[in-house]
Amino acid sequence: MAVVELQNLVKDYAGFRAIHGVDLTIDDGEFCVFVGPSGCGKSTLLRMIAGLESITGGELRIDGTRVNEQRAAERGLAMVFQTYALYPHMTVRENLAFGLENIKTPKDEIKKRVDDAARMLQIEEHLTRRPKQLSGGQRQRVAIGRAVVREPKVFLFDEPLSNLDAELRVVMRGEISQLHRRLGNTMIYVTHDQVEAMTMADKIVVLKAGLIQQVGSPLDLYNRPANQFVAGFIGSPRMNFMQMTVAEIRNDAILLKDDEGRSFEAAVSPEGVAAGDTVTVGVRPEHLEIGTERGRPVTVETIEQLGGESYLYCQDQSGRPITVHLSGQTRIKAGEEAKVFLPAEAVHVFKEDGAALERLRIGEAA
Amino acid sequence: MFQPLNSAAQLGYRTVFNLFEWPMARAQRLVGIRRVAWLFLLPNLLIFGLFTFLPIILNVFYATTGSDAILLSQRPYVGAENFSSLLSCTDYLDPNSCRRDVFWRAVYNTGWFVVLQVGFMVLFSLITALILNRDIPLKGFFRGVFFYPVLLSPVVVALIWKWILQRYGVFNAGLEGMGFASVDWLTDADWAFFWIIFVSIWAHMGFYTLILLAGLQSIPSDVYEAAEMDGASRWRVFAKITMPLLMPTMVVVLVLSLIRAVQAFDEIFVLTGGGPGSATTLILQYIYETGFASRPQLFGLAAAASILMAVVLLVLTLLQLRATRSQAEG
Known part of the structure; x- marks a missing residue:
């Protein structure tokens, strides 16, 4: 002892x-x-x-x-x-x-x-x-x-x-x-x-x-x-990262804009960032939603179907790799177009020095 | 690592290849591809047969024939007489009671020499290897220093030490300079025997130190760390970890040095000439002197003695083979 x-x-x-x-x-x-x-x-x-x-x-x-x-x-x-x-x-x-x-x-x-x-x-x-x-x-x-x-x-x-x-x-x-x-x-x-x-x-x-x-x-x-x-480092497959710009600061969230002009909400504390700052957004593969309706358009490159779970390796329009992890099986096939949505509660935001902004609504994510 | 050859080297290689191309192709056509191997072995087989195998056979003939004639056709068959002459003693512990007293003295000298030289040399090699295996300053330098005598020719070793030890040599000059009386290092029987052991240890120790050092370094460091965590004292680490794990290497070193000690000749012959009297005459020198240096030349007796020595070496070599095999398996 x-x-x-x-x-x-x-x-x-x-x-x-x-x-x-x-x-x-x-x-x-x-x-x-x-x-x-x-x-x-x-x-x-x-x-x-x-x-x-x-x-x-x-x-x-x-x-x-x-x-x-x-x-x-x-x-x-x-x-x-x-x-x-x-x-x-x-x-x-x-x-x-x-x-x-x-x-x-x-x-x-x-x-x-x-x-x-x-x-x-x-x-x-x-x-x-x-x-x-x-x-x-x-x-x-x-x-x-x-x-x-x-x-x-x-x-x-x-x-x-x-x-x-x-x-x-x-x-x-x-x-x-x-x-x-x-x-x-x-x-x-x-x-x-x-x-x-x-x-x-x-x-x-x-x-x-x-x-x-x-x-x-x-x-x-x-x-x-x-x-x-x-x-x-923690989490497998690795968290997806992408660069974005802070568009607007709100009370309990910040609004982000990607390089293609699409806006996202992130449920994080805005402390330490200002509008116009470049930040890195991270979303775990298991928190991404893939469908046809909302989100950024991607091409599904490879699919690993393990029966109980599935891994989809996608690429967005700028060629950025995005990994999606689904529980269960999927009907999506390799080569298909799809849309990936980032739920506000699941988004991690990192300042330019790498430090994370505090997440505000953990547990509400999908 | 693979490095692309420059064009000059490439040209050189190609020229050499082309040079061998034609005779090789021709040889293969003549004897078939598989038998070309024998062609390559032939020179070596010839040399081995002529200078090693044939002499061994001849040696048996000489050992079983008498007289001082050199041609086998002029030598009468005597059976085992040479052997019985060598082995006839009234008291085997007293060389003076033997018919061939110098042979027995040489046997006893060799026995003592082997025991003392091998014993102390392995002990000193082990101590040196243990020290050199530690993180001491100038480690590389000291490793070189201890190995250096191994590179010297035995005759050079003997001459250096003769220069130091002879009556008016460096050692005595030093002693006299400090006010001591000089000593007959090489003409006093006991001192001479001490010095042949000392010099042959000095000359060969580096080789065995190197083998033992390699053995020590092959012991994984994490085993020592585990022992450290287990709270083993230095002595227990040495006795319970280092020595058992070094044992296979030790056995190889022991047998190898035994074989070489039985064969000792050159350094001692040059240093003391076997003297004073026959105080430092070893078995190999006896064989040489009986067969070649004495008049009449007793080829038969020398051949018989060398066969007896070969038996001893054979036993030691078999031991060595077993030791190295069990080490390879271990």
Whole structure:
């Protein structure tokens, strides 16, 4: 059980700043996910917390105690690595017991804890095997088991599922979430996969170039992305973006005009913009309405019918790609002309610096 | 990465290709495409047969015939007499009780040499590799320094050390300069034996250091990070992670250096000439001296001794093959 606090945490490599002063509090028992594109510093940040990377500046506290100078093992954390990092020459039992032997845990206590963890992770029958004899999923379980037996204050996961195939990833995702519910420990999880982030996290931290972009619950991030980067990163398929001009400011909305002169209403707070400003409008593919009556005319280029849902990849008259996501099936065929409508409640508006305008009528969208 | 050749190089290549085009096509027509492979192998097979395979066969004939005649037709068949002469001792632990006392002294010298040279060399190579594997300043420079002696010819190595160690050599000059008495490094039996071990370790250590370094670097860094998270002490990381994972490489290094130590000859021959007396005479030198340098030249005895040595090497080589195979599988 532990609160992890990051205060203005900085990491410099020779002549290069990887982490630019991160402030973050991860509450006791919280499942916190660091997400972001490759090179955003999420793994570095995790390794700084773990004690595998030194901290250049700022303070890291676990349960109120500064741990910057403590060695990895003294911080009371356990880590699951992307590559599993199992000891290849040891059996599964030896792998699980190694950490406990290091701190001179009594033999019968080690046996009990290893057996308990093995039972929980369903790897009992593999205890005498070597990692090489195990499948990817089993290895992953052993890696998690190695963390579990140490009964750490905080679990750290560094992209633990990225070496597994898609099906197994879904299974292991569920198992890690279940583990969190059962143990109730604080967990910090790094991934570049936004689906993992959305499905597992209590709190998501979106990082880009060593800077926190936004911290929030999965739905917060989905509904109220703080900026264009977060909006584009969270949600799949990606949010549609198009440039527009602010035509008119109203009390509870702004009126936008696209390059073809059509007007749209957006239910956002007008704070920080004035008529004539260029803004970026974003609409999620699932919030677009496609039909024949209202909206901007598009050509449907490709359709992916998955049975339960459909993806329509369209192009508007200026050649801009627009993706539409429909639940269920559609009669529209590739090559057909259609019209795409942007509901005012579903529209996100980003200023020129990328910051989002506050949305006013969330939940009313289709 | 593929780089388009400039036109001059292209022309050069084409000329070379054209040069081989005609004879190749002709050879293929004459013997058939599949048999052309044998044509390519032929020169090597001839050389191998003439200079390796034939001598091995001849060696067996010499080992089983007597007298100092060099032509096989003039040598009477003696059966296993050369072998029994080599192996006849009243007490195998005392070379003086043997009929061929110098042979046995050489066997014992070689045994001690192998044990001490290999033991210390592998130990020092391991320590050096462990240090060079860490983030030390001038890492590349030190790696080069330790490997450099391997590039020297054995004779050069021996001459350098002879220059240092001889009676009026650099080492003694230094000792005298500091007020100490000089020492007969190469003419005192014990010191000479120490120095042949020292010099051959110095000359070959870099090679094994390099292999061990490669072995160390093939251990994934995340395993060490996992051990760090698991709170393993430095000693436990070394004993429980590094050593077990380095073991396959260690076995290869051990067997390889064993084989080479049994074959040791050139550096020692130039450095001490096998002396004082026969204090640093190893088995290969005994074979050489018995067969070629002594009068009469005892070809039969030398051939028999070399067959005995070959048996030992064969066993070691099989061990090495097994070790490398299990490493490849591991």
